[in-house]
Amino acid sequence: xxxxxxxxxxxxVQKGGxxxxxxxxxxxxxxxxxxxxxxPGKGPALLIAIRPDVSEKxxxxxxxxxxxxxxQFSLHIMxxxxxxxxxxxxxxxxxxxxxxxxxGTSLTVIP
Amino acid sequence: xxxxxxxxxYKVAKRGQDVALRCDPISGHVSLFWYQQALGQGPxxxxxxxxxxxxxKSGLPSDRFFAERPEGSVSTLKIQRxxxxxxxxxxxxxxxxxxxEQFFGPGTRLTVL
Numbered sequence: 001x002x003x004x005x006x007x008x009x010x011x012x013v014q015k016g017g018x019x020x021x022x023x024x025x026x027x028x029x030x031x032x033x034x035x036x037x038x039x040p041g042k043g044p045a046l047l048i049a050i051r052p053d054v055s056e057k058x059x060x061x062x063x064x065x066x067x068x069x070x071x072q073f074s075l076h077i078m079x080x081x082x083x084x085x086x087x088x089x090x091x092x093x094x095x096x097x098x099x100x101x102x103x104g105t106s107l108t109v110i111p
Numbered sequence: 112x113x114x115x116x117x118x119x120x121y122k123v124a125k126r127g128q129d130v131a132l133r134c135d136p137i138s139g140h141v142s143l144f145w146y147q148q149a150l151g152q153g154p155x156x157x158x159x160x161x162x163x164x165x166x167x168k169s170g171l172p173s174d175r176f177f178a179e180r181p182e183g184s185v186s187t188l189k190i191q192r193x194x195x196x197x198x199x200x201x202x203x204x205x206x207x208x209x210x211x212e213q214f215f216g217p218g219t220r221l222t223v224l
């Protein structure tokens with residue numbers, strides 16, 4: 001059973017556009033929600049993370065929106081650039097334990 | 112470098128062979144995690160160490176999988192009698208403490224023929 005459901009599976013965005021990736025979860029014990037970026041042949045790298053006591057967190061062009069009541073969170077990439085082309089994973093964890101990852105979104109930013 | 116390193120980066124094994132995958136975490140990191148990432152999927156948890164203690168091995172798919180971290184630093188994931196379904200990228204991650212950011216290594220891509 002997938003603990004974290006991620007959509008879309010793939011996304012194509014024009015340079016300068018906004019990329020939006022969505023995730024949903026069921027386990028209300030989750031208390032940490034990171035987003036990871038992965039390039040081919042590399043391990044995932046932390047982009048941005050949020051805890052459920054805030055509804056939004058912004059770091060540069062990356063924003064997480066968090067809706068606790070709906071059990072959903074999303075990643076927004078503003079002014080998307082070709083260098084942002086990668087696979088993005090949302091994840092969730094509880095009390096510092098293992099991460100449950102989504103299935104990933106392959107983002108392609110067209111110049 | 113100061114990151115998590117893994118070796119080998121690529122491993123090809125014949126079905127039935129035993130393999131050993133190594134993870135060198137960031138120095139001083141207490142927590143160490145192993146994940147399995149199938150092609151086109153997100154990483155899935157295998158096991159977790161805090162120092163040398165293996166606190167959670169609930170994700171290990173069978174008793175052919177074994178992990179150790181005897182001195183609380185380097186960890187080895189061993190797979191006995193490899194099967195084709197074991198083909199995946201095996202990722203190691205470490206964190207300073209249990210509740211802090213996990214840093215991932217580049218992974219070992221295992222192909223079982």
